[in-house]
Structure formats: C-alpha cells, structure tokens
Amino acid sequence: MKLVSPGEASANTNDVPAEAGEEFVRIGEMAKKYGVTLRTLRFYEDKGLLNPHRDGSTRLYTRRDKARLKLILLGRKVGFSLRDVKQMMDLYDPTGTNTKQLRLALDKSEKQLARLQKQRALIDDAIGELSNSMSIVRQMLSERTAAPQASAAG
Amino acid sequence: MKLVSPGEASANTNDVPAEAGEEFVRIGEMAKKYGVTLRTLRFYEDKGLLNPHRDGSTRLYTRRDKARLKLILLGRKVGFSLRDVKQMMDLYDPTGTNTKQLRLALDKSEKQLARLQKQRALIDDAIGELSNSMSIVRQMLSERTAAPQASAAG
DNA sequence: TATAGAATTGACGTAAACGTAAAAGGTGCG
DNA sequence: CGCACCTTTTACGTTTACGTCAATTCTATA
Numbered sequence: 001m002k003l004v005s006p007g008e009a010s011a012n013t014n015d016v017p018a019e020a021g022e023e024f025v026r027i028g029e030m031a032k033k034y035g036v037t038l039r040t041l042r043f044y045e046d047k048g049l050l051n052p053h054r055d056g057s058t059r060l061y062t063r064r065d066k067a068r069l070k071l072i073l074l075g076r077k078v079g080f081s082l083r084d085v086k087q088m089m090d091l092y093d094p095t096g097t098n099t100k101q102l103r104l105a106l107d108k109s110e111k112q113l114a115r116l117q118k119q120r121a122l123i124d125d126a127i128g129e130l131s132n133s134m135s136i137v138r139q140m141l142s143e144r145t146a147a148p149q150a151s152a153a154g
Numbered sequence: 155m156k157l158v159s160p161g162e163a164s165a166n167t168n169d170v171p172a173e174a175g176e177e178f179v180r181i182g183e184m185a186k187k188y189g190v191t192l193r194t195l196r197f198y199e200d201k202g203l204l205n206p207h208r209d210g211s212t213r214l215y216t217r218r219d220k221a222r223l224k225l226i227l228l229g230r231k232v233g234f235s236l237r238d239v240k241q242m243m244d245l246y247d248p249t250g251t252n253t254k255q256l257r258l259a260l261d262k263s264e265k266q267l268a269r270l271q272k273q274r275a276l277i278d279d280a281i282g283e284l285s286n287s288m289s290i291v292r293q294m295l296s297e298r299t300a301a302p303q304a305s306a307a308g
Numbered sequence: 309t310a311t312a313g314a315a316t317t318g319a320c321g322t323a324a325a326c327g328t329a330a331a332a333g334g335t336g337c338g
Numbered sequence: 339c340g341c342a343c344c345t346t347t348t349a350c351g352t353t354t355a356c357g358t359c360a361a362t363t364c365t366a367t368a
Contacts, residue, residue: 002268019327020259022242026344026345027344027345027346028343028344035191037326037327038344038345039325039326039327039328040325040326040347042347043325043326047325049318056331056334057334057345057346057347058334058345058346059345060347074283074287077279077280077283078280078283078284079280080285081324081325082324083324086343097298098227099295099298102291102294102295102298103295105287105291106288106292109284109287109288109290109291112284113281113284113285113288116277116280116284117281118279119277120274120277120278120281123270123273123274123277124274125231126231126232126233126270127267127270127271127274129228129231130232130233130263130267131267133228133232133259133263134260134263134264134267137190137218137256137259137260137263138260140237141253141257141260142350144251144253144256165367180314181313181314181315181316182313183317191356191357192314192315192360193355193356193357194356196317197356201355210364211315211316211317211363211364212314212315212364213315213317215317230355234357235354236354236355237354274324274352301327309368310342310367310368311366311367311368312363312367312368313364313365313366313367313368314363314364314365314366315362315363315364316361316362316364317359317360317361317362317363318359318360319358319359320357320358320359320360321356321357321358321359322354322355322356322357322358323353323354323355324353325352325360326351326352326366327351327352328349328350328352329348329349329350329351329355330347330348330349330350330352331346331347331348332345332346332347333344333345333346333347334343334344335339335343335344335345335346336343336344336356337342338339338340338341338343338368
C-alpha cells in the first residue's frame with residue numbers, strides 16, 4: 001500500500017521516490033540525512049518532538065518533520081534539553097503570530113546563554129588549575145631526573 | 155573505646171579533641187570542613203579513594219585523608235572522573251620517587267586539557283549560535299509588534 | 309533514663325539521551 | 339523461493355556521582 005508512486009532505484013532497494021518533490025522519506029534516509037540514528041528519531045517521536053506520518057506501520061517524514069528536526073538539533077547544539085525544546089515547539093501555532101512562543105524561546109535562551117557563560121568560566125578556571133598543576137608536576141619530574149629527592153603527593 | 159582523649163566541648167556533643175594536634179576528625183566535621191556531604195565521603199571510600207581509620211565502626215579521618223580529599227576535589231574540579239583520580243592516586247608510593255605516578259598524571263592531564271579546550275570551543279560555538287538565534291527572534295518579535303505578519307518556525 | 313544528635317550499613321532512585329538486543333513483519337531482486 | 343535489507347515494537351542497559359530513605363546503633367547530656 002504505497003502512498004507514493006515507485007521511483008527509479010536509488011542505490012538501495014525498498015525506496016521512496018528521489019524525484020524533485022521528495023515528499024516522503026523513511027526513517028533510514030532521514031537518519032542519514034541528518035546524521036542521527038534510527039533510535040534517536042524514534043526516541044524523539046516517543047517524546048513528542050516529531051510526528052511523522054505512517055504508511056501502515058512505516059514512518060514517513062515530510063518537509064515539516066525535517067524542519068522540526070533541524071530545530072531540535074539546533075536546540076541540542078546550544079545546550080537545551082529536549083524537554084525545553086519540546087516546550088518551545090509545542091507553543092507553535094501556524095495560525096497565530098506566535099508571540100508567546102517567541103517570548104518563551106527568548107526567555108529560555110537568555111537563561112541558557114547565562115548557563116553557557118558560567119560553564120565557560122568554570123572551564124577556563126579548570127584549564128587554569130590544570131595547567132598550573134601540570135607545570136608543578138613537570139617541575140617535580142625534572143627534579144627527580146636531576147637529583148633524586150623525597151616529596152609529598154598522592 | 156576512645157582512641158583519643160576527650161577534649162572540651164566544642165559546641166557539639168560527641169566530639170573529638172579540637173586541640174592543637176587535631177589528629178582525628180569524624181565524618182561530620184570532615185564533611186563540613188571540605189563542603190561535601192557524608193554520603194560523598196562514604197562514596198569515595200566505597201570507591202577506594204579514601205581509607206579512614208576506624209574506632210569501632212566510626213570513621214576517623216587524619217591529615218593524610220585530608221590531603222587525599224583535597225586531591226580528589228582538585229581532580230574533580232579540573233574534570234577528571236573519580237576513576238582517573240583513583241588510578242593516579244593508586245600509583246602513589248611513599249617509599250619511591252613516584253616517577254610513574256607523575257608521568258601518568260601528566261599524561262592524563264594533557265588529555266584532559268585537550269578535552270577542556272575542545273569543550274570550550276563547543277561552548278563558544280554554542281554561544282555564537284544561540285546569540286544569533288536570539289537576535290533573529292528579537293527581530294521577529296519587533297516585527298510582530300510593529301506590523302503583524304506570517305512567519306515560519308516551530 | 310529518656311531524648312536528641314551523630315554515626316553505621318544497605319539498597320533503591322535519579323538524571324539524559326539514547327544504545328542494544330530480541331523477535332518478527334514486509335519486500336524487491338536474482 | 340529465499341536471502342538480504344529495511345522496518346517495527348518492547349524493554350532492559352548504560353553512564354556518573356551521588357541523593358534519599360530506612361532501620362539501627364552509639365553516645366553524651368539533661
């Protein structure tokens with residue numbers, strides 16, 4: 001029960017048209033296209049982040065799903081939890097101005113930005129401490145190489 | 155069955171000497187002193203990172219345990235896993251030059267430093283993307299405030 | 309002695325985002 | 339027809355560093 005007309009073989013069997021329209025893609029192609037695993041796509045769906053159509057039991061992803069996935073991946077990249085991403089996407093209303101959605105996104109983004117900056121500060125701190133420790137260790141090692149002596153560590 | 159002579163009350167009952175020597179401290183004092191929880195100290199012990207003496211079943215921490223805990227906390231701060239910290243500490247030999255230990259520490263530190271730098275790069279990237287998105291959202295919001303119009307998001 | 313404040317061990321719970329089988333159904337090709 | 343390949347659902351496993359009871363014991367003090 002195909003919803004789309006069969007296209008010419010595109011290097012793998014069991015395929016969906018690779019024509020201009022490219023209306024639907026199945027999970028395998030979708031995964032490859034966006035560098036995620038099948039498990040990830042199913043997981044996102046399970047969490048309500050994606051809602052692909054079905055041809056029987058087979059998932060069919062459309063342009064819309066791709067747009068959503070892109071947003072999810074962007075959100076993930078900037079450090080949002082999937083829960084946050086979902087909250088923001090759930091507010092999308094194709095018939096409105098989405099002012100609420102945008103405000104929420106902005107609010108969450110400001111908080112996330114603050115978190116990222118704090119994290120960066122922590123990392124810089126860690127880098128400082130680590131570099132410091134390393135130079136001390138190097139010092140100790142060179143002393144050992146030169147003139148053996150007692151110390152205090154570990 | 156006290157191993158240490160009773161000292162004068164130090165604001166809390168059931169205490170160990172607060173004298174000059176301060177040989178042993180129990181878990182509560184130890185935790186307060188280093189800003190960790192009791193659970194944490196027991197957990198570290200369970201993982202073989204600490205080895206306090208015992209007075210019956212009561213843990214007694216010495217100067218040595220404090221030194222070790224400081225190292226653990228430093229390690230944690232710079233992003234080492236407890237497993238790594240343990241590996242390094244396990245190599246400590248009070249009778250030797252600890253060259254091996256120091257080399258391992260240096261090796262692990264170099265790798266950790268690389269990880270930290272990569273993380274910082276990722277965070278900087280995320281900050282960039284997020285700032286970018288935020289300005290776009292602000293733009294959209296201001297457009298909506300000025301002249302309502304359709305869009306594409308969520 | 310009653311009570312409050314430490315301490316003990318044991319063991320399940322948590323968070324996040326999937327990984328990894330397992331068992332089974334569909335399908336186009338040679 | 340059978341194999342190879344894609345897909346499905348279900349469900350437990352993973353990682354790290356503890357949190358959070360629970361039940362019990364010990365000790366000092368009023």
